[in-house]
Amino acid sequence: MGRPGDRPSVITARGLRKSFEVKGGATVEAVRGIDLEVPAGQAFGFLGPNGAGKSSTMRMIACVSPRTSGELRILGRDPAVDGVAIRARLGVVPQQDNLDEELSVRENLFVYGRYFGLPRARCWQRADELLEFAQLTEKSGAKVENLSGGMKRRLTIARSLMNEPEVLLLDEPTTGLDPQARHVLWDRLFRLKQQGVTLILTTHYMDEAEQLCDRLVVMDGGVLVAEGSPAELIAGYSTREVLELRFVPGEQTAAEPLVAGLVERVETLPDRLLLYTPDGDRTLAEVTERGVRPVSALVRRSTLEDVFLHLTGRSLVD
Numbered sequence: 001m002g003r004p005g006d007r008p009s010v011i012t013a014r015g016l017r018k019s020f021e022v023k024g025g026a027t028v029e030a031v032r033g034i035d036l037e038v039p040a041g042q043a044f045g046f047l048g049p050n051g052a053g054k055s056s057t058m059r060m061i062a063c064v065s066p067r068t069s070g071e072l073r074i075l076g077r078d079p080a081v082d083g084v085a086i087r088a089r090l091g092v093v094p095q096q097d098n099l100d101e102e103l104s105v106r107e108n109l110f111v112y113g114r115y116f117g118l119p120r121a122r123c124w125q126r127a128d129e130l131l132e133f134a135q136l137t138e139k140s141g142a143k144v145e146n147l148s149g150g151m152k153r154r155l156t157i158a159r160s161l162m163n164e165p166e167v168l169l170l171d172e173p174t175t176g177l178d179p180q181a182r183h184v185l186w187d188r189l190f191r192l193k194q195q196g197v198t199l200i201l202t203t204h205y206m207d208e209a210e211q212l213c214d215r216l217v218v219m220d221g222g223v224l225v226a227e228g229s230p231a232e233l234i235a236g237y238s239t240r241e242v243l244e245l246r247f248v249p250g251e252q253t254a255a256e257p258l259v260a261g262l263v264e265r266v267e268t269l270p271d272r273l274l275l276y277t278p279d280g281d282r283t284l285a286e287v288t289e290r291g292v293r294p295v296s297a298l299v300r301r302s303t304l305e306d307v308f309l310h311l312t313g314r315s316l317v318d
C-alpha cells in the first residue's frame, strides 16, 4: 500500500507486526502485517476505533517499542539499529500529557531542551519562541496544574518541538478537548505543516482526520482496511449523500423492508437507518411515498464515519 511521491519517505513499513505476550501464555496481535509509505511534509493519519492497533504502530515509529517482525525504516534508518539517532529527529506527543505539574510552563520547556542537550541560553530562547507559537506566552510563569486541558496539550506540543523535529508524532492529539480548544490546536498543527514538519497522528475523530490529514489509513483489528485522502476514501467507499432516518430505538427494523431495493446500500443502527444515495431529497420523497414514518429525517453529505461503517460494519466511536 502507499503512493510514494517524488518527496523522500520519512516512514516505510513492510509487513510490520507487533504482538504482545499476555498472562497465561496467550499472544495479542496488535499490528498484523501493515505496509506504509509516508512522504515528507504530509499530515498522515491513522483512523480507527479503540484497540485497532494505532498506538502500537505509533510506538514502533517513535522507536520506543521494538517491532515483532517486518521491515521498518524511519528517516531512512532502522529503529532497531539507530533508535537513539532517529529519536533525536522526532517529536512525540503522547496520548496522556506527562508534563511536570510542579514546574512552570516555561521551565517545562527548558528542562526538556536540556534533556536533548541544548545549551542553557538556547533552551530559554527556544522556550520563548515556542510559547509564542503555542499562544502561551502569557502563561509562561504559571504552574502547569493551573492550565486548561487545551493549554496543557499545546504545551505538550511545544515541548515536543524543542529539538526542532522533522517529524511530529501525535497520539490522539485532541481527545478530551472541547470544540474550541480542538480548533485552536488544529490551527497550530496546520502552521507546523506549513513549516515543513511531517505530522503523523492517530485519531478516532473523523472530523479531525478530514480537517488535518492529506492522507490517512483506516485501521481495524491490527490491519489497514483502506488508504487515501479523505476525499478519495469518501468517493471510493461511499455515495455523495446519506439520508438518515431516525426512529424510536428498535422501530427501525420495521421500516427496513419498506426501503428495500430503493438504494444500493442501507446500514441499520440501533435508532437509525442510513440510506446511501446519490440524491437524498429524491430518496426521502420515495421512502415517504412507501409509508415510512421516521421521527426525523436528515439529508447530509457522506463523511469518513460512513466510510468506516461501510468498511468495518461498526461505528468509529463506540
Ligand SMILES: Nc1ncnc2c1ncn2[C@@H]1O[C@H](COP(=O)(O)OP(=O)(O)OP(=O)(O)O)[C@@H](O)[C@H]1O
Pocket: 020, 021, 022, 028, 029, 030, 048, 049, 050, 051, 052, 053, 054, 055, 056, 057, 204
Ligand atoms: N502492552 C500491551 N500488552 C498487551 N496488549 C497490548 C499492549 N498494548 C496494546 N495491547 C493490545 O493491542 C491491541 C491494540 O492496542 P492499541 O493501543 O495499539 O490500539 P489503539 O488503536 O491505539 O487503541 P486506543 O484508541 O484505545 O489507544 C489491543 O487489543 C490492546 O489491548
